[in-house]
Amino acid sequence: MSKPTSRLLKVIRKEYVTANMLRVTLGGEALADFPEDQESGYIKFIFPSADGRRLMRTYTIRQQRQHELDVDFALHGDSGVACHWALRAQTGDQIKVGGPGPKKRISESADWMIFVGDMTSLPAISVNLAHLPSESKGYAILEVQTEADIQTLQKPDDIELKWIINPTPGQNSQSLLEHVKALKWLDGNVAIWAACEFSSMRALRAFFKERSDVERGNLYISSYWKHGLNEDQHKLEKREDLDKNDTA
Template identity: 45%
Template sequence: MNRRPPPRTLEVLRKQLLTPHMLRVTLGGIGLEGFPEDSNGGYIKLRLAEPIDEAGKPLVRTYTVRHHRPELRELDVDFVVHESEGPAASWAQTCQVGDVIQVGGPGPKKLLDFSADWFLLAGDMSALPAISANIERMPADATGYVLLEIIHEDDRQALDFPPNLQVDWIVNSDPETPNSILLDRVKTLTWLAGRPSVWVAGEFSQSLAIRAFMKSERKVTRDQMYASSYWQIGHTEDSHKVSKAGIQA
């Protein structure tokens, strides 16, 4: 029986504020030796020494590998920073170059079906690293839509979108108030001919609503869609995991 490899001890190499609400922490060092290549878009588990959970164990939080540079032994992890941030984002803001953290994984990438006729990606800033990894793998002639909910106009990132994609950056300055901003925009899209590949992630209620709309109104089948949630308004990550079991597609 295969066993999970032990977590790696990685060092904070540098930090960069990409946009007003997105902070990149670059991890690396000898502990990254042997980390699987082609891991961009996969997930890792950050083991936070402080605080501990109710069982007295260090908190573990899941994040996307934004970039992996094996030749440099470097790994980029992007964190959304905002007013009521969780323990992982707090760690990202307070950690210093030279600090260490244990990292498990990587887990598998959640990718579009690149053989589809067209694509729809929708998500908020928590999903932006995974969406970016998908965009980088898209065929050059890809068509479809990318809907990105950001907190501020300046949170746009310079991504290399295929030219035939329609890209909408949707500003929501108060993402922690229940809303349907992303769903409302999805409903306005002209449905294209052919077989779609749909990828949706972000806040729980929005992802659940978009998933339901795709199934009921657009007749998107399970094999044509990936839908997940990365956080939930008013919930800790641990309580969100209970809700998430009902959204994962």
């Protein structure tokens, strides 16, 4: 794959998908050579800072059309630099963007599937569900802040959606795990796709790795954020955790 490129894009429009999910559509001439079929891949928003450093924030490509990218922002308030920008962005505003990075898709070779995520990973899970073969079966456990954040998602008929309402995301590391444990385990090989807050991820990872019926090659699990930390701080803690986990 070619080296990711930074490009200057402009805001085409924006709209609320749900109460706490804001979609910003980016476009411009700089997308002319952007690779096709990059939904569920990521781009990095590049912001200047007061000390001259670049602040980069990572977001999933939710939808891609010719010369347009949709990016969904889960709004946890106005403290983060990316959400602050998205809330105030106006049509015609410009933003430097890097990428695309690799797509994150579930293994489709398994007999059934489990998706687990909060609002930060809902865009990636939504793309995964929409691209599954029609005969796919399993579950998607999706945590949102309010009932007004429940979306209508394109999915196979035999993927059961389980919506969890949590108005204080990141403050209960066991919530998603408890719902996973309550699932009826289906026959055959399972593929897992899970991404959420750091502490919740660690709880889920420990559970899945203890199960002898979850093959390592069918397990994707990642933390997209950590409660109380910005993305730069989270990256450092995530790297330390990965190093410890790889050597454990």
